[in-house]
Amino acid sequence: MAECAFPNRELELSRMAYHYCPQLLAADLAKLRHRPQLYLSHLKPGMEAQILSECAEMIEGFPLRLLSGGCRFQL
Numbered sequence: 001m002a003e004c005a006f007p008n009r010e011l012e013l014s015r016m017a018y019h020y021c022p023q024l025l026a027a028d029l030a031k032l033r034h035r036p037q038l039y040l041s042h043l044k045p046g047m048e049a050q051i052l053s054e055c056a057e058m059i060e061g062f063p064l065r066l067l068s069g070g071c072r073f074q075l
Helices: 008-017 022-029 046-059
Strands: 038-041 064-066
Touching: 008 022, 008 046, 022 046, 038 046
Parallel strands: 038 064
Antiparallel strands: none
8 A cells, every 4th residue: 555645746745745646656666576456545635637647657567546435455
């Protein structure tokens, strides 16, 4: 699970706030040797479509899933 709070145009704000934008998230995911399931959370209200679109463009090898209220996981 990863948060992706801001669109890429707010890259510097993402860095200052210690939150991901699609560019920063993609860079960190590229460092992994494995491909875990990826669930995104905390997208900035009103920017969800843009953030998801940018994630789809930048993040390869991970099907994008969006967390929402009521999601349940069995560990």
